[in-house]
Amino acid sequence: MLELRPNCEICDCDLPPEAEARICTYECTYCVTCARDVLLGVCANCGGNLVPRPIRPAHSWRPGTGLENHPPGTKRRYNRYTAEERADLSNRLKDVPPQDR
Numbered sequence: 001m002l003e004l005r006p007n008c009e010i011c012d013c014d015l016p017p018e019a020e021a022r023i024c025t026y027e028c029t030y031c032v033t034c035a036r037d038v039l040l041g042v043c044a045n046c047g048g049n050l051v052p053r054p055i056r057p058a059h060s061w062r063p064g065t066g067l068e069n070h071p072p073g074t075k076r077r078y079n080r081y082t083a084e085e086r087a088d089l090s091n092r093l094k095d096v097p098p099q100d101r
C-alpha cells in the first residue's frame with residue numbers, strides 16, 4: 001500500500017493526504033514546488049520521474065478502505081543528499097525520458 005508521507009523531504013513542508021504532492025515509484029515524496037523547481041522532475045534518490053500522488057478517500061466507501069482504515073504515515077523523511085548532489089543528478093537526467101534512464 002502506498003505510504004502517504006507527511007512532509008516534503010526537501011523543504012519539510014506539510015503534505016497531508018489531501019495536499020497536492022509528487023511521488024516516485026519508491027514513494028519518495030515532494031511538494032509541487034520542490035518537484036518542479038528544485039528537482040526538475042527528477043527524484044533525488046532514484047532518478048525516476050515524479051507524478052501526482054493520488055488522494056486516498058477520507059471515507060470508507062468499501063469495507064477496509066479509505067483514511068479511516070489506512071491513515072497517513074507520521075514518520076517525517078529528510079533527503080540525505082546535498083543541494084549540489086541533487087542538482088547534479090537532476091541536470092543529468094531532466095531531459096532523458098524516464099523509460100530511458
Ligand SMILES: [Zn+2]
Nearest residue numbers: 008011031034
Ligand atoms: Zn518541498
Ligand SMILES: [Zn+2]
Nearest residue numbers: 024028043046
Ligand atoms: Zn525515488
